[in-house]
Amino acid sequence: MSATAAVQRDPAPLDRAAHDRMANAIRALAMDAVELAKSGHPGLPMGAADIATVLFTQFLKFDAADPQWPDRDRFVLSAGHGSMLLYALLYLLGYEAMTIDQIKRFRQLGSNTPGHPENFETPGVETTTGPLGQGLGNAVGMAIAERHLAAQFGEIVDHHTYVLASDGDLMEGISQEAIALAGHLKLNRLIVLFDDNGISIDGPLSLADSTDQVKRFQASGWNATRIDGHDPQAIASAIAKAKSSDRPTMIACKTTIGFGAPTKAGKSSSHGSALGADEIKGAREKLGWSAPPFEIPSDILNGWRAAGARGKDARKAWEQRLAALPVETRGEFARRHNGDLPLGYADTARAFKEKLIAEPKEVATRVASENALGALTGAVPEMVGGSADLTGSNNTRPKGMAVLSADAFAGRFIHYGIREHGMAAAMNGMALHRGIIPYSGTFLVFSDYCRPALRLAALMGERVIHVMTHDSIGLGEDGPTHQPVEHLAALRAIPNMRVLRPCDAVETLECWQLALEHKDGPSVLALTRQNLPQLRREMTTRNLCAAGAYEIAPSIAGQASVSIFATGSEVAIAVEAKKLLDARGVLTRVVSVPCFELLAAADADTRRGVIGDAAVKVGVEAAVRQGWDAIIGADGVFVGMTGFGASAPYKDLYRHFGITPEKVAEAALSQLGT
Ligand SMILES: Cc1ncc(C[n+]2csc(CCOP(=O)(O)OP(=O)(O)O)c2C)c(N)n1
Ligand SMILES: [Mg+2]
Secondary structure, three states, X not given: OOHHHHHOOOOOOOOHHHHHHHHHHHHHHHHHHHHHHOXXXXXXXXXXXXXXXXXHHHHOOOOOOOOOOOOOOEEEEOOHHHHHHHHHHHHHHXXXXXXXXXHHOOOOOOOOOOOOOOXXXXXXXXXXXXXXXXXXXXXXXXXXXXXXXXXXXXXXXXXXXXXXXXXHHHHOHHHHHHHHHHHHOOOOOEXXXXXXXXXXXXXXXXXXXXXXXXXXXXXXXXXXXXXXXOOHHHHHHHHHHXXXXXXXXXXXXXXXXXXXXXXXXXXXXXXXXXXXXHHHHHHHHHHOOOOOOOOOOHHHHHXXXXXXXXOHHHHHHHHHHHHOOOHXXXXXXXXXXXXXXXXXXXXXXXXXXXXXXXXXXXXXXXXXXXXXXXXXXXXXXXXXXXXXXXXXXXXXXXXXXXXXXXXXXXXXXXXXXXXXXXXXXXHHHHHHHOOOEEEEEEEHHHHHHHHHHHHHHXXXXXXXXXXXXXOOHHHOOOOOOOOOOOHHHHHXXXXXXXXXXXXXXXXXXXXXXXXXXXXXXXXXXXXXXXXXXXXXXXXXXXXXXXXXXXXXXXXXXXXXXXXXXXXXXXXXXXXXXXXHHHHOOOOEEEEEOOOHHHHHHOOHHHHHHHHOOOOEEEEEOOOOOOOOHHHHOOOOEEEOOOOOOOOOOHHHHHHHOOOOHHHHHHHHHHHHOO
């Protein structure tokens, strides 16, 4: 038995009447808050109140006084529409930030009780949920992070991850990716409580689904059982059993949505709107709840507050165990948990850059990335890589990086399988868990398959890094299905996301640094399949890409009449075009634009300075124009793609689509009127 288990035994169950009263406190708060807001979802909190009461009063390891305790159990409300369940729990358990006033301000501007749970707004909320299926995917990542860090730090990492998932969570495709990965990795600390109420928005589930979820989970290597979700004893014994399992567990808890509502219980009408005064009056009678709205009788509140404090001793004991560790281990644990990069990181990056300058190479940026990773992952042990079955193409596994598997959680490379969406959601969970900087690989065109999770990473401000290779028609023969054209623009449209498209090995290193240093948001590194010349030949300690754009080839004499802006593989084309223009006496400069977002974030003078005031501005990117007008203006010339690509060797494609030095020079000249 581990030390933690010795300190915190699961407490004795409440008697049935006490249990009911505590569960009804959740139901009452949910009804009242939704009624006052005239908006929200009372059905799930009322239906799942028994599950939550058993979990939080008997099993969940946490201390309401310290929502950030690193070794707390994680609870993920994957069915984010049931947010009032979580807010009611946080209030009842005594989380300081969750006052009754906040409950009364449910869904109002500036409250910490937004429509769906947002981890960055509300202490005690582990992740932002609402898009169904994402929370389950996050939880898989949290459970991976727990096992990985336990393998590295020993018994100071020893917790469970619980999920409350609804029918909708399990109908979403992402759930299959998440479940299969968790089953394969034998994540036995992961316990999913399925709110098996048979109802979704359109009505009974039978309208659209006839899956046997228990069999489905079992087929993916899980334990799965079916219980009465209103029977506290059944819930408790199922969770107790799950905790000692060698596999992840799914408990299908048969519940009644809107439990207690006299006419709406069991119906989709209780799912997503205020119950109305009469229905609430009837529910209060049915549940035997006589307290006025937003009032919790003191004995019930005291019971909940005691549950909120019952983990205090376990937390104190954990702090002592941490304090007993060697000072270096403690420091390292704290550093990783806080998300600070290690001291040696900057020196490693600088030494690697010096090497790149000393030995210039013509390589694809995906290969440059692999080389950079060789250096960076050595210096940054919290980087955990992976790929969605394209390891050899994405170059995300540097030499010597061990694989993370069910038998070896200390490994740092995850074979995610062909599960881009599940991968991206799991990475969000790893980042949220803290202690890990996850990075992954897939093709840029499949960013669409990750997009819902990428968006949430950006919203949550989580540092996840996606290596996305084969970033244009430059991938060649695989053709238009694999050639991204709109993806750079689509990713740039996501707020708080860094889209980095380096032009050579030196920029690739600098972009990796920008991604690692972007502590409060995700990054995508768009990298080439094809080789590129090394354009950066001089050592600069400064990270030139940090400005978002910089002059990579200045005008040879005085003011330029043409500025060419390009990203990634097209920067070399721009540099060749400049030679053609210079030869014709047209003074030209080239600006590399590895990151639109950083350029946009620069102050206006800096931005104006780098954009310059040449008579002609040309943008070059083997992608659609959308977004480029911010740099080249509506009158600027754009050389890129206007539709889908084609299947052919890449050099033929660049010629076919007119993305060549000659065409760029021609476009500039015609705009100049010469
Ligand atoms: C990806 C996604 N699609 C659609 C929705 C809109 N939506 C919210 S809840 C829900 C389904 C409700 O059914 P269920 O998940 O069983 O929750 P319950 O009504 O039982 O609480 C839907 C379609 C969503 N939140 N996320
Ligand atoms: Mg349902």
